[in-house]
Amino acid sequence: MSSEKTPQPTEGELEILQVLWEHGAATVRFVNDKLNEKREVGYTTTLKLLQIMVEKGLARRDTQSRTHIYEASSSEADMQQNLLQKFVDSTFRGSAMKMVLQALGNSDASREELDEIKSLIDQIEKKA
Amino acid sequence: MSSEKTPQPTEGELEILQVLWEHGAATVRFVNDKLNEKREVGYTTTLKLLQIMVEKGLARRDTQSRTHIYEASSSEADMQQNLLQKFVDSTFRGSAMKMVLQALGNSDASREELDEIKSLIDQIEKKA
């Protein structure tokens, strides 16, 4: 049981985490460039945010060379699980089922994807 | 196509909406009492928030009598759909499937619930 409690990222921090998860450890410059593909963000803004994330424990950094390298300190899946829990609680009053039904009802999932879900369910049911 | 774009509620506003959805139209006093079952909140804090919600269009109010009556202006399901969309985008990079799989993998769903999902999937697949 690794009960490391990573703090919840803010909206802006999550955006940065997405970049780190997708591309792996990166420099401020790289992260900032990625962010700027979507919206305009100042370089020092990204820098500051990354520094705060290190303070909070959301990211780690390697300060060996002058240009620091940052990486996410928890895996994308772990963080997703965290955020999902909170989201289900606040928006679906704790019912993951209702949320799944809502999500499926309005999704444009392919047959393959739907079958994937069904087989996952079969697996779960077998275990029970 | 009713394309009314209700603004996104903040965390505090969502808490209030939950009360309004669960119990229907209510007074500030009632909402405040409900909130206080979970955490301490001042009466005027709740009042202010409800007033802001009316401004934003998240709630409506009947000011006929001295004691105003508030109600949510969008249904719980509509709002859940909104928030789900945003959540999937920001946390699962737009993949509702990944989110559903994550949710199912870690859920303690009963066999009945899982079967419910399967039959929903069957329905969707038939339509396709």
Next chain:
DNA sequence: TTGCAACTACGAATCGTTTCGTATATATTT
């Protein structure tokens, strides 16, 4: 009719997040 209770309105303090200006250090180019 005086006083207390319950309500709304509103401004402002507080708090967390985001953004950026500026200072400073270190490379790189000319």
Next chain:
DNA sequence: AAATATATACGAAACGATTCGTAGTTGCAA
């Protein structure tokens, strides 16, 4: 070597959300 580009650090402004104090109004009870 001087000028230029690029990096980090840091403080503080700007912004939004939350919280609450206070004033003013209305209803009700003593």
